[in-house]
Amino acid sequence: MVQKLDNLRESPSQTAGPYVHIGCTPNFTGIDIYGADLGTVMKTGPVKGQEITITGIVYDGTGTPLRDAMIEIWQPDAAGLFPSANETRGTADPNFTGWGRSPGDMDTGEFRFETVKPGAVPWPDGRMQAPHITAWIVARGINIGLHTRIYFEDEAEANASDPILSRIEHQNRIPTLLAKKTGEGDYRFDIHLQGPHETIFFDM
Amino acid sequence: MSPVNTRPKSGGFVPRDRDWQPDALTPWYKTSVKRSPQAALLSFPTTLSEETSPVFGHGLLGKLDNDLILNYAKPGESAIGPRIIVHGRVLDEMGRGVPGALLEFWQANAGGRYRHKKESYQAALDPNFGGCGRTITAEDGSYEFRTIQPGPYPWPNGMNDWRPAHIHFSVFGHGFAQRLITQMYFEGDPHIPLCPIVGVLKSQEAIDALTAPLDLHHTVPMDSRAFKFDIVLRGQRQTYFENRKEGM
Numbered sequence: 001m002v003q004k005l006d007n008l009r010e011s012p013s014q015t016a017g018p019y020v021h022i023g024c025t026p027n028f029t030g031i032d033i034y035g036a037d038l039g040t041v042m043k044t045g046p047v048k049g050q051e052i053t054i055t056g057i058v059y060d061g062t063g064t065p066l067r068d069a070m071i072e073i074w075q076p077d078a079a080g081l082f083p084s085a086n087e088t089r090g091t092a093d094p095n096f097t098g099w100g101r102s103p104g105d106m107d108t109g110e111f112r113f114e115t116v117k118p119g120a121v122p123w124p125d126g127r128m129q130a131p132h133i134t135a136w137i138v139a140r141g142i143n144i145g146l147h148t149r150i151y152f153e154d155e156a157e158a159n160a161s162d163p164i165l166s167r168i169e170h171q172n173r174i175p176t177l178l179a180k181k182t183g184e185g186d187y188r189f190d191i192h193l194q195g196p197h198e199t200i201f202f203d204m
Numbered sequence: 205m206s207p208v209n210t211r212p213k214s215g216g217f218v219p220r221d222r223d224w225q226p227d228a229l230t231p232w233y234k235t236s237v238k239r240s241p242q243a244a245l246l247s248f249p250t251t252l253s254e255e256t257s258p259v260f261g262h263g264l265l266g267k268l269d270n271d272l273i274l275n276y277a278k279p280g281e282s283a284i285g286p287r288i289i290v291h292g293r294v295l296d297e298m299g300r301g302v303p304g305a306l307l308e309f310w311q312a313n314a315g316g317r318y319r320h321k322k323e324s325y326q327a328a329l330d331p332n333f334g335g336c337g338r339t340i341t342a343e344d345g346s347y348e349f350r351t352i353q354p355g356p357y358p359w360p361n362g363m364n365d366w367r368p369a370h371i372h373f374s375v376f377g378h379g380f381a382q383r384l385i386t387q388m389y390f391e392g393d394p395h396i397p398l399c400p401i402v403g404v405l406k407s408q409e410a411i412d413a414l415t416a417p418l419d420l421h422h423t424v425p426m427d428s429r430a431f432k433f434d435i436v437l438r439g440q441r442q443t444y445f446e447n448r449k450e451g452m
């Protein structure tokens with residue numbers, strides 16, 4: 001016999017279900033207890049860097065938009081600093097929260113974030129990663145939240161040397177991780193849970 | 205710099221145990237069939253993007269945010285149903301309390317009805333029950349809130365599927381890698397082994413991990429029963445010897 005490891009197991013995940021919005025964006029469903037829903041505003045004042053919008057839709061394997069999903073994003077400011085207690089490299093833009101949450105439009109499912117173009121952040125070995133936003137998707141029928149990343153189509157040079165993008169075996173799937181530029185400061189990032197355009201999801 | 209008398213640096217998060225966590229595709233839970241990615245997940249160690257997380261201060265909270273019996277009720281009235289206190293700790297896999305964790309919870313009313321436009325169950329709405337609350341864990345990772353015990357409800361999946369009574373939880377820890385949504389069930393509920401959503405859990409141990417026992421020590425006599433529900437988030441390594449460049 002050996003000593004027992006006293007580690008605990010992570011709580012198992014369960015689906016967010018069809019009513020995640022009651023708990024996470026109650027005002028969106030007409031329940032006014034807290035005032036504003038968390039994560040609707042990412043810029044609380046004048047921010048540094050390029051202001052951008054990201055819109056998209058989450059599609060299921062039949063190409064039908066999800067209208068009961070919740071999408072969250074998390075990112076650094078324009079200088080690559082996170083507004084987080086765990087950020088030790090400097091102080092992030094005080095007018096930027098870094099975190100956004102969108103319930104998607106009740107009828108179309110389209111989500112929308114008004115944010116800033118993120119700065120680059122280092123990989124653990126010190127190389128720089130391409131600018132990216134972490135995204136997390138939950139919904140009815142999703143047993144455990146899906147992590148992905150939003151990179152930018154117009155950052156070709158940085159993308160080419162990114163430690164993750166350059167190691168992806170199926171290079172033809174990389175476009176599923178690239179936000180497409182649709183206008184000055186406007187990006188489109190659709191998410192496909194299944195099918196020929198299935199988004200790359202991460203186990204980080 | 206000598207490591208003596210300095211705190212070890214925070215390192216990466218322990219990888220998620222995908223043999224323990226539910227799979228994406230669970231055909232008996234029908235909605236998962238077209239909403240489950242088919243390709244393998246791309247595995248990478250956590251980076252700063254996942255090791256950081258937004259900060260939610262206690263100042264965010266209103267006085268009744270953790271009291272679902274009162275937070276939607278008209279003055280002098282309260283929600284209908286068995287009065288309960290749910291309490292526990294948010295821990296990491298190393299057993300350390302996680303302070304400052306934002307918990308958001310939502311649930312059906314005592315009749316099993318949600319307050320939502322798309323909800324069609326015939327059970328009555330309770331005019332004094334909204335169905336959501338939130339709190340932030342204390343220094344030791346502990347939390348509590350007061351609510352009514354939700355009712356089981358039918359849902360369209362098989363012809364006669366019922367959800368056990370449950371409370372949904374959304375949890376933020378200290379890194380976005382820890383982001384978790386789960387559900388709490390109640391000890392002794394006969395619907396637990398019958399439910400296809402509970403059925404995505406891979407072992408009895410996993411079901412037990414989400415089943416809250418009655419906790420008589422925390423009841424308020426003649427007022428509210430209590431149930432204990434601990435939540436475990438992914439652990440973050442803390443070591444002097446993390447394999448990364450200085451300053452990262």
Ligand SMILES: [Fe+2]
Pocket residue numbers: 017311312367370372
């Ligand atoms: Fe539910």
